[in-house]
Amino acid sequence: MANEYYEFFCPVKMVAGFKALEHIPFELSSHDASRPLIITDRGVRGVGLVDIVIKALEAADMQATDIFDDVPPDSSMITVAAIAALYREKECDSILAIGGGSVIDTAKGVNILVSEGGDDLRAYSGTGVVKRPLNPFFVIPTTAGTGSETTNVSVIKDDKTGAKVPFVSPFLLPDAAILDPRMTLSLPPKITAATGMDALTHAVESFTGLAKNPISDAYATAAMKKITTHLPEVLKNPSDAAGRLQLAEASTMAGIAFSNSMVGMVHSLGHSVGAKCHVPHGLCMSILMPHVLEFNLPVSSENIGELLLHIAGSDVYASTPVAERPAKAIATIIALKEEMYALCELPRKLSETGSVKESDLEGIARMALDDGSMLLNPIDATFEQALAVLKKAF
Amino acid sequence: MIPIKKGFEADIDYNYQRMYVSGMMQLISHMLKAGSQVDDVIKTEVADMPEGFVFRMCVMPGELSLTMQKQDGALINLTNYTDKPDLTMSFKHVTFAFLVFSFQEHTAQAYANERLVIDGDLPMSMKVVRCLNRLQTVILPKVVAKKAVKTYPDLEFIQKIQMTTKTYSQFLLNLVKER
Numbered sequence: 207m208a209n210e211y212y213e214f215f216c217p218v219k220m221v222a223g224f225k226a227l228e229h230i231p232f233e234l235s236s237h238d239a240s241r242p243l244i245i246t247d248r249g250v251r252g253v254g255l256v257d258i259v260i261k262a263l264e265a266a267d268m269q270a271t272d273i274f275d276d277v278p279p280d281s282s283m284i285t286v287a288a289i290a291a292l293y294r295e296k297e298c299d300s301i302l303a304i305g306g307g308s309v310i311d312t313a314k315g316v317n318i319l320v321s322e323g324g325d326d327l328r329a330y331s332g333t334g335v336v337k338r339p340l341n342p343f344f345v346i347p348t349t350a351g352t353g354s355e356t357t358n359v360s361v362i363k364d365d366k367t368g369a370k371v372p373f374v375s376p377f378l379l380p381d382a383a384i385l386d387p388r389m390t391l392s393l394p395p396k397i398t399a400a401t402g403m404d405a406l407t408h409a410v411e412s413f414t415g416l417a418k419n420p421i422s423d424a425y426a427t428a429a430m431k432k433i434t435t436h437l438p439e440v441l442k443n444p445s446d447a448a449g450r451l452q453l454a455e456a457s458t459m460a461g462i463a464f465s466n467s468m469v470g471m472v473h474s475l476g477h478s479v480g481a482k483c484h485v486p487h488g489l490c491m492s493i494l495m496p497h498v499l500e501f502n503l504p505v506s507s508e509n510i511g512e513l514l515l516h517i518a519g520s521d522v523y524a525s526t527p528v529a530e531r532p533a534k535a536i537a538t539i540i541a542l543k544e545e546m547y548a549l550c551e552l553p554r555k556l557s558e559t560g561s562v563k564e565s566d567l568e569g570i571a572r573m574a575l576d577d578g579s580m581l582l583n584p585i586d587a588t589f590e591q592a593l594a595v596l597k598k599a600f
Numbered sequence: 601m602i603p604i605k606k607g608f609e610a611d612i613d614y615n616y617q618r619m620y621v622s623g624m625m626q627l628i629s630h631m632l633k634a635g636s637q638v639d640d641v642i643k644t645e646v647a648d649m650p651e652g653f654v655f656r657m658c659v660m661p662g663e664l665s666l667t668m669q670k671q672d673g674a675l676i677n678l679t680n681y682t683d684k685p686d687l688t689m690s691f692k693h694v695t696f697a698f699l700v701f702s703f704q705e706h707t708a709q710a711y712a713n714e715r716l717v718i719d720g721d722l723p724m725s726m727k728v729v730r731c732l733n734r735l736q737t738v739i740l741p742k743v744v745a746k747k748a749v750k751t752y753p754d755l756e757f758i759q760k761i762q763m764t765t766k767t768y769s770q771f772l773l774n775l776v777k778e779r
Contacts, residue, residue: 213714333719372722416750417712468712575730576723581708586733586751 212419216462218356219382222455224447226386227259230302230344231266233382237342239300241271243293245313246304250348251275253392256304259346272296277305281312281362283327283371290319300342303380304389307352307487310345314360314378317343327362328371336375345380348389350453351401351488353408353461355383383458387451395441395550400488402437402453403546406430407476407491408460410539412467413516414502414509416582419467426463430516432456434542441549470583471574472498475596478573483561492546493556496539497599498583501591506584507532514538556600567596617698622664624701625657629666629677632735634770636675639763641734645727646670654678655687655720655728659697662690675731687720687728703740703748707732738763 221229234242242263246256256273263269274289293301293316301320303313318330321340330336345355360373393401409426412418418426433456440449475498476490499510511531515523518538526534546552556562562570571592574580580587587595635642649670658665667678667685689707691697696715699705707729710716718725736748737755746752 209709209713211713211715333717415712416708417714576726578718578722578726580726581729582712584750586708586730586749588753 209417209419212417212421212466214419214421214466215358215376216356216379216466217376218379218462220385220458221382222385222458223451224387226384227262227346227388228265230259230346230384231263231268233344233384234268234300234342237300237381239342240268241296241298242268242300242302242344243289243296243298244270244273244275244302244304245277245289245309245316246273246275247277247279247306247309248275250305250309255348255389255392258388259302259304270302271298277309277312279308281308281315281360282365283315283362284365286312286315286319286327286362287325289316290325293320300344302344302346304346304348306347306349307354310347310352310354311360311362313343313345315362315373317341318360318373318378327373328364331371331373333372333374336373336377338377340377343380344382344384346384346386346389347454347457349393349397349401350390350450350457351404353405353457353464355380356458356461357465359465385451385454385458387447387454390450390454391445391447393444395444396552397488398444398453399437399441399546399550399552400486400492401457402433402440402488403492403495403543403552404488405453405457405460406433406437406539406542407472407495408464408469409433409456410495410499410513411469411472412460412463413513414499414506414584415467415470416584417467418509422463422467425459426467427516429456429460429463430513432459434517434538438542438545438549441546468582469579470498471501471580471585471587471592471595473579474574474577474583474587475570475592475599477577477579478570479556479562482566482570482573483559483563485556485559485561489553489559492543492552493554493559494595494599496536496543497595499536499539500598501587501595502584503532503536504585510535517542556596562600564597564600567593567600571596612698614694618664618694621659621694621697621701625664625666628701628732628735629668630774631739631767631771632668632731633675633677634767634774635731635735635738637774638766638770639734639738642731643674645731645734646675647673649724649727653687653721653724654681654683654685655689655724656681656685657689657691659691659694660717664694664697685720687718687724689725689728690717690719691715692717703736703744706748706750708750735767738767 317340409429413426432452436449436452479490514531514535553559636646653670656667667681668675733749
């Protein structure tokens with residue numbers, strides 16, 4: 207059942223498809239920008255993805271004013287301040303972020319400083335502190351999972367305290383997200399699988415959470431269908447550019463869904479597993495999702511049952527009695543996990559990651575209860591319940 | 601009991617809603633103080649908050665508010681606190697606070713319905729919400745409390761009566777002491 211009141215917001219222009227990168231010069235000039243700073247990381251630059259963008263710019267008589275390629279895996283305020291200084295020194299007028307979640311979050315932080323002024327990002331932390339449009343900002347995702355290109359949040363580590371500081375404002379959203387299959391073609395199978403399952407979790411939690419709404423449902427369900435259809439195909443044939451594009455679109459659509467409907471307990475537990483044991487986020491999502499859906503069944507069986515239509519197709523949905531649909535939906539996700547394991551050995555259990563010990567589970571459960579995403583899970587989990595879910599996933 | 605029908609607040613003048621919310625904020629802050637002194641669940645949550653931690657629940661633009669601080673292991677009420685609290689939970693309009701304080705909508709649903717903005721320490725906000733949930737579970741009749749919280753916990757009738765008695769007694773004792 208949908209909420210009696212909801213809000214939906216996504217002003218990000220989607221520039222998606224084959225040869226999407228060649229649209230960047232026009233997008234820059236339409237924002238009166240001609241001196242972009244590229245923000246990326248060494249891995250992305252090392253596999254040649256930045257070169258593809260630079261060539262597309264040069265063919266239109268435009269060039270990147272400079273490239274910062276040293277973004278760490280965890281965005282940090284020191285890095286943000288260093289990039290902002292470079293932006294000012296080189297008199298840049300726009301940002302092109304090429305990368306995954308950390309690069310995109312870092313770029314959002316940089317855009318705050320170079321637009322609002324100052325060197326201390328802490329002054330802008332919290333909700334709604336940034337209150338006016340920022341400089342032109344474009345995101346080119348190189349993974350199909352985080353959906354960060356459509357979220358109004360950036361989480362950046364305070365190097366002094368070690369705390370992860372949130373920045374929330376609609377003005378953090380990029381002016382455009384550029385989805386081009388060339389950007390994800392070189393992703394290794396295991397990362398493709400993990401990020402795809404991350405996007406699927408965004409869609410599933412958005413569809414089953416307390417803040418679901420009809421518009422985010424439309425994005426979520428379309429994303430689920432694309433992922434469950436194309437993820438196995440892309441893993442079987444990694445050079446399938448059309449399939450890669452479908453996954454990139456699905457990731458963005460799932461991002462739009464969850465940035466308006468939020469996520470739930472899969473993320474609460476997953477964030478904590480990641481923080482305590484350094485397991486990649488997408489992998490945590492893949493492992494935990496069916497167990498949390500089982501936990502939520504007592505109050506969400508209708509919504510979970512409806513998942514079946516979007517992840518298994520209309521024939522399976524129609525041939526499954528209503529009462530059996532929730533269990534069948536969960537079984538379908540478990541089957542997808544098994545397929546991921548068969549195709550690229552994506553771990554199915556926490557124990558298979560090699561990073562989580564059974565003795566870690568209590569600490570993970572305790573930490574998960576304080577994760578903000580628990581607020582919108584359909585059921586409030588107690589410590590004992592969270593631990594029980596983790597033990598099943600172990 | 602009169603069935604609570606969502607939307608009836610539309611017929612109540614905003615001034616009366618404001619008066620009701622103001623009164624409930626006063627009551628809840630005093631009950632939360634009492635709960636932090638005698639209820640084991642609330643005590644455990646408060647124990648994990650840093651000493652001196654300040655949170656505020658308010659109605660925008662801030663005229664109606666309750667502000668509490670952890671001092672010596674328990675919560676106390678703060679008046680005239682002018683610094684930025686560590687955590688602020690702001691209702692966008694008095695009518696949204698009325699929905700929550702008249703137990704027609706629980707805090708999580710208010711957040712899901714975009715009626716509430718949370719600013720500050722998110723992990724602490726989860727502890728504060730659990731304290732509020734526990735308080736409502738203890739001090740309200742079950743039929744009302746089930747509307748006021750997202751998940752009503754397993755709580756034996758005898759246990760509930762004991763905790764209700766302890767919390768109300770401490771509340772009255774605090775009132776006497778403060779006079």
